[in-house]
Amino acid sequence: MKIKIIEKFKQMDEREKKIYLRELLINNSLYIFLVAAIILIEIANPRFLSWPSIINIISLSAANLPIALGIAGAIILTGTDLSAGRIVGLVACVAAALLQSNDYLGKMFPSLSTMPIIVVLLIVLAIGALIGAINGFCTATFHLHPFIVTLSTQLIVYGGLLLFLMIGNNNGQSLSGLAPQYTNFIKGSFLSLGGTPIPNYVWYVLLITAVMWVVWNKTTFGKNMFAVGSNPDAANVSGVNVKRVIILVFMLAGILYAVTGFIEAARIGSNSANTGLNYELDAIAACVIGGVSFVGGTGRIGGVILGVVLLRLIFVGLTFLGIDANMQYIIKGLIILIACAIDMRKYLVRK
Numbered sequence: 049m050k051i052k053i054i055e056k057f058k059q060m061d062e063r064e065k066k067i068y069l070r071e072l073l074i075n076n077s078l079y080i081f082l083v084a085a086i087i088l089i090e091i092a093n094p095r096f097l098s099w100p101s102i103i104n105i106i107s108l109s110a111a112n113l114p115i116a117l118g119i120a121g122a123i124i125l126t127g128t129d130l131s132a133g134r135i136v137g138l139v140a141c142v143a144a145a146l147l148q149s150n151d152y153l154g155k156m157f158p159s160l161s162t163m164p165i166i167v168v169l170l171i172v173l174a175i176g177a178l179i180g181a182i183n184g185f186c187t188a189t190f191h192l193h194p195f196i197v198t199l200s201t202q203l204i205v206y207g208g209l210l211l212f213l214m215i216g217n218n219n220g221q222s223l224s225g226l227a228p229q230y231t232n233f234i235k236g237s238f239l240s241l242g243g244t245p246i247p248n249y250v251w252y253v254l255l256i257t258a259v260m261w262v263v264w265n266k267t268t269f270g271k272n273m274f275a276v277g278s279n280p281d282a283a284n285v286s287g288v289n290v291k292r293v294i295i296l297v298f299m300l301a302g303i304l305y306a307v308t309g310f311i312e313a314a315r316i317g318s319n320s321a322n323t324g325l326n327y328e329l330d331a332i333a334a335c336v337i338g339g340v341s342f343v344g345g346t347g348r349i350g351g352v353i354l355g356v357v358l359l360r361l362i363f364v365g366l367t368f369l370g371i372d373a374n375m376q377y378i379i380k381g382l383i384i385l386i387a388c389a390i391d392m393r394k395y396l397v398r399k
Contacts, residue, residue: 075394078337078387082358089365096368099242106246109360110253111315113353115308116331117260118180118301120352123335124277125297126344127187127194130328131201132305135179137324138209139172139309143230144223144319145212146171152225156218162227172306179205180302184295194298210321222320226313234314249311256307261349263300273297278345333380334359336387343391359383 060068073080090096115132122129145156146168179201186197213220237245264270272293275283284290308327313319338355340347362383366376 075390078383078390079358082337082362086358086361086365089369093368096365100244101364101368103241103244103246105357105360105364107250108364109353109357110247110250111308111311112327112330112334112360113253113356114256114304114311115327116334116352116356117257117349118304118308119328119331120335120338120340120347121273121297121301122194122198123332123340123342124273124344124347125194125294126277126342128198128332128342129183129194129298129301130198131179131183131205132198132301132331133324133327133329134202134205134209135176135302135305135324136309136312136327137319137321138205138212139175139306140313140316140319140323141209141212141223141321142175143168143172143310143313144226145218147227147230147313148223148225149227154217154221154225156216156223158217162229165230165233169310172310173303176302176304176306176309177299178302180299180305181295183302184298187298188291188294206321213321220321222318223313224318226317231314231317234311247315249315252307252311256304257349257353260304264349269293269296274345274347329380329384330359333384333387336384336391339391341391341394342388 095101115136119129119132146160146163147165148155148157148162150162183194183197183201186192187194210220213223234249235247237247239246264273272283272288275286275288276290276293280290283293309324312323316323334355335347335352336342336355337358338348338351338353340351340355362379363376366379371379
């Protein structure tokens with residue numbers, strides 16, 4: 049493929065070459081800016097790319113990757129999912145409540161023994177799948193835009209989370225005191241790099257990502273997802289059950305949000321109504337940076353991974369430079385805006 053592009057470039061006249069290089073520069077300008085920013089941060093603070101910092105970036109990227117993969121599916125369908133962060137928060141709090149240590153004085157359900165990890169995992173996956181299925185059903189059946197559907201679901205889930213935190217002896221307090229077997233399962237480590245341990249959940253996320261790559265690229269469901277995102281009417285004429293595909297995409301997204309919440313509960317150790325707040329913004333930003341197009345039907349697993357890692361590199365770098373956390377929201381918003389503008393320009397040029 050690269051050889052063909054080089055040969056095609058050689059055959060162009062000077063004017064065509066200038067236009068081609070200009071378009072290439074514009075289309076990849078965000079990547080160029082991000083890489084340049086990373087280099088400048090490393091120059092300003094050489095500890096930025098030290099082994100402990102690299103492991104921290106990898107760990108943070110892994111924690112955010114499942115939710116980004118879930119939202120990527122919704123974007124491929126020319127939609128989005130604003131409920132993702134709140135689903136993460138609900139799932140994290142449910143997992144934390146069911147996996148608190150038996151001897152913890154602030155246990156939410158004192159009469160309930162710490163449940164097996166696999167049982168709690170299946171429960172939270174079912175919660176995520178159910179909410180995702182509701183999002184998909186409302187989108188597909190009532191022909192509502194996912195923005196409206198997931199905005200509504202976001203509020204409903206958040207209200208449900210607030211009610212859940214008032215149950216038992218908790219009275220709205222943060223959930224902590226997690227069982228050691230749960231935190232070790234997520235945050236424990238059997239491998240170190242440069243003397244810094246790599247958390248177990250990094251390997252779980254790598255496995256999930258590999259499964260998602262197979263689903264997107266090697267299954268009929270994946271092909272149908274891209275077909276519906278490109279042109280739902282044409283996909284319907286071709287025999288694709290569009291409604292079923294939409295529901296399954298959002299259900300799968302819900303499962304991935306649940307995975308994120310299950311990991312996040314143990315990773316942060318203390319879970320409240322604010323857990324998961326604005327997580328969907330980071331995920332959407334990572335997707336658009338990684339080339340998942342809002343015009344639908346375009347996206348790659350590798351692009352999502354690249355977007356998540358680049359975004360995390362930038363925000364860890366900003367922390368190293370001492371940039372105010374509130375200022376980081378402004379930078380995050382600008383990155384999303386610029387990435388979407390570049391994506392739309394690509395679409396208009398192709399059209």
